[in-house]
Amino acid sequence: MRIGILSPCWFPVPPQAYGGTERVVALLADGLVDVGHDVTLFASGDSQTRARLEYVFQTAPSEWIGHTYWEMQHTMHALRRPGDFDVLHDHTGLLGLAFGGLVDVPFCHTVHGPLTGQPGRMYEDVISLAPRTKLISISMNQRRPKPNLPWIANCPNALDLSVYPFRRKTGGDYLLFLGRMSPDKGAHRALAVALETGLPLKIAAKCREPLEIRYFDEFIRPHLGGSLEYVGEVGHADKVELLMGARALINPIDWEEPFGLVVIEAMACGTPVIATRRGAFPEIVDHGRTGVLVDNYREMEEPEILELADKLDPEVLRAEVEERFSTERMVADYVAAYEATIAATAGA
Numbered sequence: 001m002r003i004g005i006l007s008p009c010w011f012p013v014p015p016q017a018y019g020g021t022e023r024v025v026a027l028l029a030d031g032l033v034d035v036g037h038d039v040t041l042f043a044s045g046d047s048q049t050r051a052r053l054e055y056v057f058q059t060a061p062s063e064w065i066g067h068t069y070w071e072m073q074h075t076m077h078a079l080r081r082p083g084d085f086d087v088l089h090d091h092t093g094l095l096g097l098a099f100g101g102l103v104d105v106p107f108c109h110t111v112h113g114p115l116t117g118q119p120g121r122m123y124e125d126v127i128s129l130a131p132r133t134k135l136i137s138i139s140m141n142q143r144r145p146k147p148n149l150p151w152i153a154n155c156p157n158a159l160d161l162s163v164y165p166f167r168r169k170t171g172g173d174y175l176l177f178l179g180r181m182s183p184d185k186g187a188h189r190a191l192a193v194a195l196e197t198g199l200p201l202k203i204a205a206k207c208r209e210p211l212e213i214r215y216f217d218e219f220i221r222p223h224l225g226g227s228l229e230y231v232g233e234v235g236h237a238d239k240v241e242l243l244m245g246a247r248a249l250i251n252p253i254d255w256e257e258p259f260g261l262v263v264i265e266a267m268a269c270g271t272p273v274i275a276t277r278r279g280a281f282p283e284i285v286d287h288g289r290t291g292v293l294v295d296n297y298r299e300m301e302e303p304e305i306l307e308l309a310d311k312l313d314p315e316v317l318r319a320e321v322e323e324r325f326s327t328e329r330m331v332a333d334y335v336a337a338y339e340a341t342i343a344a345t346a347g348a
Helices: 018-033 069-077 093-102 117-129 187-197 210-223 234-247 261-268 295-300 303-311 312-324 327-346
Strands: 002-006 036-044 052-054 087-090 107-110 136-139 151-153 175-180 201-206 226-231 248-251 272-276 293-294
Touching: 002 018, 002 069, 002 303, 018 036, 018 261, 018 327, 036 069, 069 093, 087 093, 087 327, 093 107, 093 117, 107 248, 107 272, 107 327, 136 327, 151 327, 175 234, 175 261, 187 201, 187 210, 187 226, 187 295, 201 234, 210 226, 234 261, 248 303, 261 272, 261 312, 272 303, 293 295, 293 303
Parallel strands: 002 036, 002 087, 036 052, 087 107, 107 136, 136 151, 175 201, 175 248, 201 226, 248 272, 272 293
Antiparallel strands: none
8 A cells, every 4th residue: 555644744753752643653654664555754854764754844843833834835745746645644733634635635634632622623624624534533532522523443552662661560759740841731730749648759741832831930840849850851761761760650631631642651661650530541541450540630649549559560551552552553453544544535
């Protein structure tokens, strides 16, 4: 199959630090090549891939993230040769989805963000202009606000397990927060849990954009010091080291997380996850067996919650990821989605 994959242009594939979408795209493109497909990846020129790489920008224009001019150049370059592909697969967002409605080739789009509120309404508006486009979710909960959109498949994210070492012993005494510096991800709630329990906390989070910096300065920075530490935005090796050394990863989200890659990253390392029961987390975590789910983040302060996390078997956590979130499974899911997209387009 001749497959064109459009990645966001803002970070290289795979990313050096933050960039869950780009990490998934990297695994998918390489995995499709490995099983014999002819794959062209549209990304920044500093990407690393076994697919054929096409790019407009030699270096990812991260400093211009969110500016339409750069994103349009990248997207139009990918869509100029629709006849070269049996299917085009977009990961870029609403702009790529809208432009995809202009081409005749079978076109599918993975929704990586939430569909609550205004984003969901915008997806409905764009789909009304591009009715042949098929959508792919990364969790079934992600679809809940907009179940009538043209869903063609559900393809949960995956990990390259070869770069996630597994530990069979209990970690250290600190709690770990990994993510993005924003209220919905909940670094300030993680701080509250650490302060109440008296446990050390390490916060590793992306903090580059103005709103992220403002949130950090107002809600995080004043409480740091002693055993409460912000370690910055970390690369893969440092992230794995933090995960393997943690007593637990705490994920006190307050939004409908579409997936939550960091949860399966922790599980792959054998590190317990304590998370609020929101978004896709109930699809990923089996409470009491592969993680701990709570209805309110304040429950994370209760001794029995930490004790339950301590009792989780690291081998069970790793086995769960190997069974449900392998690259091979994700690649097979997407191949089936492409075939369904091609068949649906031919019958339209």
